[in-house]
Amino acid sequence: MSAPLAAVPALTAPKAPKKLRSETVALDSGLTVVAVRKPGVPLVEARLRVPFLSAKAAHPARANLLAEALPTGAGGYDRAGLAAAVQALGGDISVSVDADRLAVSGNVLATNLRALLDLVAALLVEPAYARPEVATERARLVERLGMARARPGVVASEALARRMWGAHPYSLDLPDGDAVAAVTQAQLHATHRDLVRPAGATLVLVGDLPTARLVEQAGAALADWTGSPAARRVPALPASPGGPLLVLDRPGSVQTSVRYGAPAVPRSDPGFPALQLANLIFGGYFSSRWTENIREDKGYTYGPHSRVDHHTLGSTLALDVEVATEVTAPALLETHYELGRIATLPVTEAEVESVRQYAIGTLALSTATQAGLASTLSALAAFDLGLDWIAGQPKRLLATTVDEVSAAAARFFAPTAFTSVVVGDAATIAAPLAALGPVER
Template sequence: MEVTDIVLPDVDTVLDNGLRVVVVRTPVVPLVELRLVVPCGRTVPRDAARSELLAACLLHHHEAERIDRELAAVGGELRAGTDARRLILSGFALGGDARDGLPVLLDVLAEALLGFGCPPGALAHERAALAERLRVAWSHPAAVARAALQRHRFGDDFAALEIPDPAQLPAVAFEDLRALHASAVRPAGSVLVLTGDLDPDRALALVEAALKCWPRGRGFARTPGPPPVRGGRLRPYDRPGAVQSHIRLSARALPRTDPAFPALQLADLAFGGYFASRLVDNLRERNGYAYTARSGIDSAPGSGTLVVEADTSTASTAAALAAIRGELHRFVRQPPSAAEIDAARRYAIGSTTTAMASPGSLAMAVANLVEVGVGPAWLHEQAERLGSVTMRHVMAVARKFYDFRAFTGVVVADGASATVAGLVAGDDGDDQGDGDGDDDNGGHGGPSFG
């Protein structure tokens, strides 16, 4: 199945109340998937705790048992979550020739959107459960490394918008959640995506009937975009007793709406975005420095950020950093060859086709693409867009965005301060390593990124 066969929207319209509705018919399995993305901006740290707790309580209802029975009868489920920019409701139900679950799914959704129906007595339980989930999340090394990188590149206040401190939850009262629901859970600026085995025109009519009473509201708040990432020294974060080191590097990238983004996408794949990339070959296959190594592009509305990640043993930290820096040097001096670009292009098209074969993955991808401003047809045009990228285009973005001086980052490890200090002290400022861990300083010199 080709990407162009499954992802061109059948419906893309905005209702009178401001809700954008996108419907894509994909009769792969007799299932309907729903994704609703509601802007729920965070501007100060306490907003993170309020948003997370609202998501935890949103689907609570004094008639919860009845709602559960109705969803179960159509093989359905509805759940709520949130991130730093939005509230996300995800659900599914039977579709096609099976018992039609879309009307039931939309009715349950409408009950959650039209009013905050959580019983006051349920708040204490949800607050305690959320606090425990957050404590578990904060104990995970990947979350610690992510938070450290966010603080380093964007500052403490911006980083605090992402994952709340459990200590902030007790201050969130029931009336705070009711007020947040009233102000933020509104259709203007929201996007509802339906995919699966459905009739597009009927699906739109059902949405209009279920959500016609959802009031538009006065507007919606958006989380401010991240500040530009600037190159600079690595920042150590000591984690006593840790047996692994977590390297997280970052630099400025392009927003997905930029015409040069497809070239950057192929460049990133060639650098570290999949198993056949230079970074993975060096750090994992040839040298065994890292358990995981990858690069990627974080897209947000109006911005993009490059991220290079590696998880290593403590003993391999310096060598892994030197190898990453060497690969960045080499990527600028020797950008991807025609063969590397063609391999990355085939991987990008093939992996997109495979991922979008699932109605749920397709629904979330379409919602994300609408949010960042490229629209639901972006996937439909993926193969043609990547096919038009030339070697010259990739060379240009490789030289512009992968200069090691544009990167900054963090090292989270046992003894990270001593490790990073040693790396900086051993740096001659003119490293021209080949990325094999065999630089002039024996593979243990420091990447002072900037």
């Protein structure tokens, strides 16, 4: 006869993270350098964040093409020469952009940091934007945009953004392909000249070097990067309108893409820890209520997910799920049931304790490596947060009560708080959805 299984022991209290040596220095150019010494491997991770929000209609197309074309040459290097120079250092450089920021990311052996920063400086100060390279990247970007907009999830996300934010820059997640096709080499140079400036930018360096050396090398390498960005007037984020469920027709589609959005609070808000825990309970991890209901119990989907997205001008509670066409209405019925249940009934002590440990653990894991810590600090820098916030968040989560989580759920998860969009076969899904509530087409 086999022995009974032993009970799983309770989780121990989280250990205080080892305090890292750090230094934050504002250079005369306006660039802020955040240097953190994190031993372990002889590397340095670099994350440069340049504010890039603009309300100009042509900006999304120019910004996205700029990010694609920037690494194709600078400082006398062509595309192949620049790639070879980076590889010779045992490093990597990449460029990305979104509505809020232009990001230049890289890593390199600690002994070669200055050389990598010299190459980054060349991108910032002497970008090539050679006409043949611009033409190549423009064609590639137009093709990728066409492929992206063939996916119903992208269509749903863009429709939700337009519905929530109207004409605000946040409403255009991807640029229009025709607008990208019209961008010229001269316009890229002008956009770079106007916006790629150190004032307001933040460079995060995390690695196995003394903080003073990290700052000194950054200041020396980027000494020629000067200037303030052109003045930009961006409207405040409008209030989310709510309203009827918007149904967009995708004839013959075998699945429906569902997107919900509602206002949330930023990480700096005292109520954020409670919202974070409430979100995890609802749909933020694999054992959440929403997942247990429409995946594990009903089998309507492979995986729903809810999250809090943080933009410079505001935060959003977002719900995403793809479901089979024939179960669209039942899936939304169960979604509304779970939203109503968490908004009107208290969460349990066991649920809060489970997601509390999950939130603390995932934060520790996400910042355990040099790369993870650098990326997290870069994201936090936009909100004037840093290592102190990372160190203090576990304490704030531990101090958050069940009543506070229930109050956050009631505030943020009421079904009427959400703006919602579905993309699918309207001939099949519209009538059943209309039985659940008002529908707009």
